[in-house]
Amino acid sequence: MGIDAGFDMVPHLSKGAVDQKNWQSFIKVIKERYKNDNLVEVKPNYLMFTVGERPLLPFEGHKFLRFSSKISGSHGKAVEQYIDEVALVARLSFGSRVRRWNEYGDSQAFYSWPEVSDSIESYEQPDEPETPSTIAQFVSGNDPIRELELPLFEIQTIPGKGKGLVARFNIAKGTRILYENPLFTTPNLSPISQMESNIATKLKALSKTQQRQFLSLHNNFPGKYPFSGIVKTNALPCGPSSVIGGIYPTICFINHSCLSNAHNSWNSDIKCETIHAIRYINAGEEITISYDKGGPSDPRRMHLKDAFGFDCNCGVCSLSLPELQTSDARRLRIQHLDDAIGDSDRVMNRPDESLTDCHSLLQLLEEEYRSDADASIARLYYDAFQISITHGDQARASVFAGRAYKSRVICEGEDSPETRKVKNLMDNPAGHRNFGASMRWKTTKGLVPKGLDAGGFERWLWRQGR
Numbered sequence: 001m002g003i004d005a006g007f008d009m010v011p012h013l014s015k016g017a018v019d020q021k022n023w024q025s026f027i028k029v030i031k032e033r034y035k036n037d038n039l040v041e042v043k044p045n046y047l048m049f050t051v052g053e054r055p056l057l058p059f060e061g062h063k064f065l066r067f068s069s070k071i072s073g074s075h076g077k078a079v080e081q082y083i084d085e086v087a088l089v090a091r092l093s094f095g096s097r098v099r100r101w102n103e104y105g106d107s108q109a110f111y112s113w114p115e116v117s118d119s120i121e122s123y124e125q126p127d128e129p130e131t132p133s134t135i136a137q138f139v140s141g142n143d144p145i146r147e148l149e150l151p152l153f154e155i156q157t158i159p160g161k162g163k164g165l166v167a168r169f170n171i172a173k174g175t176r177i178l179y180e181n182p183l184f185t186t187p188n189l190s191p192i193s194q195m196e197s198n199i200a201t202k203l204k205a206l207s208k209t210q211q212r213q214f215l216s217l218h219n220n221f222p223g224k225y226p227f228s229g230i231v232k233t234n235a236l237p238c239g240p241s242s243v244i245g246g247i248y249p250t251i252c253f254i255n256h257s258c259l260s261n262a263h264n265s266w267n268s269d270i271k272c273e274t275i276h277a278i279r280y281i282n283a284g285e286e287i288t289i290s291y292d293k294g295g296p297s298d299p300r301r302m303h304l305k306d307a308f309g310f311d312c313n314c315g316v317c318s319l320s321l322p323e324l325q326t327s328d329a330r331r332l333r334i335q336h337l338d339d340a341i342g343d344s345d346r347v348m349n350r351p352d353e354s355l356t357d358c359h360s361l362l363q364l365l366e367e368e369y370r371s372d373a374d375a376s377i378a379r380l381y382y383d384a385f386q387i388s389i390t391h392g393d394q395a396r397a398s399v400f401a402g403r404a405y406k407s408r409v410i411c412e413g414e415d416s417p418e419t420r421k422v423k424n425l426m427d428n429p430a431g432h433r434n435f436g437a438s439m440r441w442k443t444t445k446g447l448v449p450k451g452l453d454a455g456g457f458e459r460w461l462w463r464q465g466r
């Protein structure tokens, strides 16, 4: 039996410099205090008090919600003493943000247990470093530009490309830059005369302002079918393999780059196209998305010419010949690995090879796209999830789904149906339809190892050295 007791940090700390500095000083004091105490262990990402329910203090303060344990048994007194001491030091650093509570006392715990256990799970893997977009955000962790809801971009003329969107402020990775309902959606109809009359009918149903917005969009295919030309130049598919295209008043001004800094995605719940920054974008920089699916430069440029009617002059297409050859070789290998990973026979019969391919693909994506490959990386981690869960490995599957979730949040946001799907699978990997097809790698979710350093964790995750 026994009672739960501890303290919560309310509100929790931000990623801002002030909170982080205070947390580091707090951790330093705690480390110093317990440096000769063999019940307090220093792990790669947290301090562990090896009494009671083994409460932890993470090194990343923004993740911390609660320090607590059940106070019972022969160690009861010792646990209580640790909680008292740590709470006292925390109070000196964070004042009334430190809220003491116990199960039978007057003061209640602030956070729910699922929130706390999610936060504790996140201690295992450190976050990627982020670059704040303003000084205020650097100091306090809050983003005043977002709070004031200022538009993050303006439409400007871009040399050689017509109009385009340019960032007005520094934009942090993962920021939703804008989202828009389509003016209308349309399938790609044939013959083109039918397409033209279908669009004309849709246009009639729009307001005058919306009609003007449509007619002001660029047309790379002028001639007998002007409406179809505008649609061909500007439509974005409503979903990765959708044959329906959407036309947007602002999003259609975003130009293409083969190494884009933003990602477009159709959110079927809110019926909007969303644009997210997939890397840090500097104020004054052009915001770009990718109109195609990658691949080496010749077929890629041919596709852009055929489908959208322009010769791409982006940074990748303008590389020197040796650099372009290196990029092409990587992109070709990316395509081959992608195809090999999709082979379901291999997933079933030689899953270790499929997983090794996922790992190689991850490294290639990071080399070719640097940190800007979140959409491809989300897909890759989802593939690794599927390989693991097909063979009953819930532990690795939950980690892969967690990583797919993080990447989806960056390029689509928390409210995307795809993001929610991978989040559910992270919590309940066995809920996937392939679970149980084989039990060759059977594990439970609780078997994710704890306390490994980053290299050791990756070797475990990718089943290396087995």
Ligand SMILES: C[S@@+](CC[C@H](N)C(=O)[O-])C[C@H]1O[C@@H](n2cnc3c(N)ncnc32)[C@H](O)[C@@H]1O
Pocket: 160, 161, 162, 163, 164, 217, 218, 220, 233, 234, 252, 253, 254, 255, 256, 257, 308, 309, 310, 311, 312, 313, 314
């Ligand atoms: C959807 S529109 C983008 C907005 C367009 N720039 C405008 O002025 O309305 C697509 C067209 O923009 C131009 N464009 C987009 N990306 C480009 C690039 N990387 N290089 C050259 N032209 C580009 C091409 O004319 C393309 O057909």
